[in-house]
Amino acid sequence: MPHDHDHTEPPSDLELRVKALESLLLEKGLVNPDALNAIIETYEHKVGPKNGAHVVAKAWSDPDFKQALLTDATSAVADLGYMGRQGEHLTVVENIPSVHNLVVCTLCSCYPWTLLGLPPVWYKSAPYRARAVSEPRSVLAEFGTELPESTGIQVWDSTSEMRYLVLPMQPAGTEDWGEARLQALVSRNSMVGVELAKPASTLAQRDAES
Amino acid sequence: MKKFPGQPLEQDEPVFREPWEAQAFGLVIALHGQGAFSWDEWATALSESIRAAQEAGDPDTGETYYQHWLAALEKLTVSKGLSAPEEMAARKESWKQAYLATPHGQPIELKPAK
Structure with missing residues (x-):
């Protein structure tokens, strides 16, 4: 069957809206095309939870840095x-045996981008935004x-001015580990507070397999 | 492990699902960087757009997040006097016509504005 080649099927309405806005803003000189490309490249490939893991591992292995981090994280x-590009402040909240911290943004999706990259889909969803506050344990x-019943849960609601990063508890048996090795135990989810840092055995297993 | 209801938990999920999401994201960061609006103004616009979508029946599961993002961007662009709804609608139509007038496989170019 012959295929109609004399036109191109227009993209979705959403795509057309973005193209319209982008072309107008570029044309008016309100947005610089190189800056726009650099921003997208940065967030797609350069920032991510590795930055946060670096901060956490350093805090675990360097008590002075940890103190500085808890005093003035920014x-x-x-x-x-x-x-932070948006001039926001950062607070680091430390998990201890009696208190576990959990981060949410109930209104939109404020998140420590510089340290964790952009938030995952579930963080932006209405169920998480509501339930993290009303029933964090579930x-x-x-x-x-x-978590043990004796551990309380503290929920932190982010805003455009204040973002939070959870400092997970350092896994047992990693006290003499170097920073690089410790980083591998720090997941994005542990820095949002929905999970714990991975146990030391995850790396021991990986070493045994390789 | 039980999944958070309906939500993917993959560690390596793409940052953006489609190119238009990345463009819409980048435009906000770039405009803010140029001082077009404060980050607080942006967060307010975004939360309003999310709330409006929820009221209109959007399940707001995070999948439609960049749709809310785009709606907030359009609204803020207008309220800051950077563009107008008519101008955006006209430009959207021009793009659509440009697609329809371009043979398949050729680059799509916008005709100079009238």
Whole structure:
């Protein structure tokens, strides 16, 4: 059957809306095309949870840094080169045996982008935004995270000015590990607070397999 | 492990699902970087757009997040006087016509504005 080649099927309405906006803003000089491409490239490929894992592993292995981080996280991470583009402040909340921290943004999706990249789909969903506050323990259970009854859960609601990063508890048996090795135990989810850091055995197993 | 209801939990999920999401995202960061609006104004616009979508029946499971993002961007662009709804609608139509007028496989170019 002959295929009609004299036109191109227009993309979806959403795509057309973005193209319209983008072409108008570029034309008016309100957005610089190189800056736009650089931003997309950065968020697609360069920022991600590795930055946050670096911060957490350093806090585990360097008590002075940990103290600085808990006192003024914005400056402490800026010293490592991680600076928020939106001028937001960062607070690092430490998990301890009696308190587990969980981060949410109930209104939209404020998130420490510089340290964790862009938020996963579930973080942006209405069920998580509502239930993290109303029933945090059952949300944690759905991520496979069971906490002792004696551990309280503190929920932190992010805003455009204040973002939170959870400092998970350092897994047992990793006290003499170096920073690079520790980083592998720090998942994105553990820094949002829906999971714990991975146990030392995950790396031991990986070493045994390789 | 039980999944959070209806939500993918993959560690390596793509940051953007489709190119238009990346473009819409980048435009907001770029406009903010140029001082077109404060980040607080953006967060307010985005939460309003999410709330409006929920009220209109959107399940708001995170899949439609960039649709809310785009709606907030359009609204803020208008309220900041950077564009107007008519201008955006006309430009959208021009793009559509450009697609329809371009043979398959050729690059799509917008005709100079009238």
